[in-house]
Amino acid sequence: MTDRQAFEKIILRAAGLSGQRGDNILFAGLDFEVPGGAALALRGPNGAGKTTLLLTLAGLITPAAGTIEFDGPDSEGPPILHFCGHHNAIKQRLSVFENLEFWAALNGGTGNSVPAALDRVGLGAIASVDAGHLSAGQGKRLALARLLVSHRPVWLLDEPMAALDSAGDQLIGVLLDEHLAAGGVVIAATHDDLPLGDTARGRVLRLGAAS
Numbered sequence: 001m002t003d004r005q006a007f008e009k010i011i012l013r014a015a016g017l018s019g020q021r022g023d024n025i026l027f028a029g030l031d032f033e034v035p036g037g038a039a040l041a042l043r044g045p046n047g048a049g050k051t052t053l054l055l056t057l058a059g060l061i062t063p064a065a066g067t068i069e070f071d072g073p074d075s076e077g078p079p080i081l082h083f084c085g086h087h088n089a090i091k092q093r094l095s096v097f098e099n100l101e102f103w104a105a106l107n108g109g110t111g112n113s114v115p116a117a118l119d120r121v122g123l124g125a126i127a128s129v130d131a132g133h134l135s136a137g138q139g140k141r142l143a144l145a146r147l148l149v150s151h152r153p154v155w156l157l158d159e160p161m162a163a164l165d166s167a168g169d170q171l172i173g174v175l176l177d178e179h180l181a182a183g184g185v186v187i188a189a190t191h192d193d194l195p196l197g198d199t200a201r202g203r204v205l206r207l208g209a210a211s
């Protein structure tokens with residue numbers, strides 16, 4: 001978000017959380033809290049269960065055990081989280097602009113306008129291009145623009161820096177800092193350090209063997 005809208009107080013709490021894929025328990029007995037203004041980086045080798053944990057926190061996979069609570073927001077209120085997976089959820093035959101317009105309509109245009117969000121992620125000049133022609137990094141930028149058009153306090157990001165150039169890494173750093181400053185929560189699966197300006201806002205949770 002870019003306009004410093006403050007989110008209401010929120011704390012994500014996981015207790016005794018276990019996750020399973022097929023017959024394999026990938027993580028077990030995880031206890032952690034992430035309050036608004038803080039980021040948690042999920043680290044670990046390929047296959048450790050980082051994406052599985054994000055999907056579990058997003059409510060898309062049922063935990064094998066344990067609980068997840070979002071303390072603060074009204075459970076009857078608007079959706080509180082964005083999940084950005086590695087596939088970017090881009091419709092190839094729509095333009096860049098139309099893709100983002102679709103997401104604004106679906107998720108609620110509660111944040112930046114579509115043109116402003118595209119400018120912010122550096123795609124304003126190619127708004128009319130078919131999204132199927134985007135490079136990998138441009139596709140990731142378009143996925144990030146979704147975070148900006150709909151304000152939601154919890155960002156669950158799967159490898160947000162993947163395919164980005166150094167300017168893109170800097171952009172992510174600024175977007176994360178702004179979101180945290182507004183009281184948002186960030187949980188990101190990543191093989192690299194999150195580019196946070198204030199590293200005190202970030203903690204690391206390691207899954208599987210040390211990365």
Ligand SMILES: Nc1ncnc2c1ncn2[C@@H]1O[C@H](COP(=O)(O)OP(=O)(O)OP(=O)(O)O)[C@@H](O)[C@H]1O
Binds near residue numbers: 026044045048049052
């Ligand atoms: N639908 C599924 N059924 C069975 N096993 C699965 C399924 N999806 C993922 N897995 C397995 O679960 C394990 C964890 O996968 P996950 O994608 O969570 O790991 P990750 O830590 O995000 O890995 P990476 O760093 O490679 O992205 C892997 O061994 C994967 O093969």
